[in-house]
Amino acid sequence: MPRSAPTPCRHPACALVLDKPGYCDQHRTQVHRDYGRARRGFDAEVGFYQSVRWREVRAAFLREHPLCVACKATGLVVAAKVADHIRPLKDGGERFDWVNLQGLCVSCHNRKTARETARRS
Structure with missing residues (x-):
């Protein structure tokens, strides 16, 4: 089975080369955290439903x-x-x-x- 070519981390300033496309361990957690923050801010009623x-x-x-x-x-x-x-x-x-x-x-x-x-x- 052929292996895929190494690719850089998708984070703009990261030069780490990975075996699979995506983010390195450091930036993966940051991207998931930022996504969660953006999602929570998306709907103003989310806080109400947690009350x-x-x-x-x-x-x-x-x-x-x-x-x-x-x-x-x-x-x-x-x-x-x-x-x-x-x-x-x-x-x-x-x-x-x-x-x-x-x-x-x-x-x-x-x-x-x-x-x-x-x-x-």
């Missing part, structure tokens, strides 16, 4: 509403894992009001979020 109050509200809501409402509407019985905001926070939805919450399974929540994101674009 103690939200976690308590979410847990209480899911105890009271344990089934996915979207699956239940189609006759399936699937456990809800996500307390979803019916009207998204980005569209002015209430954060802690149970009237604005619904229990969804992960796949239904991802589908709903994708539709909302596409509509916003």
Whole structure:
């Protein structure tokens, strides 16, 4: 099996030569750290979803509403894992009001979020 040619680290100022394309050990951790920082800053609501109050509200809501409402509407019985905001926070939805919450399974929540994101674009 042929071996690939040595390539330099992808970091702009690094001259270290690697067996495989990518970053050297020192710059790999830096790039991953920077990516994580950029990702956390991408969505202003990330901090809200990590708050103690939200976690308590979410847990209480899911105890009271344990089934996915979207699956239940189609006759399936699937456990809800996500307390979803019916009207998204980005569209002015209430954060802690149970009237604005619904229990969804992960796949239904991802589908709903994708539709909302596409509509916003």
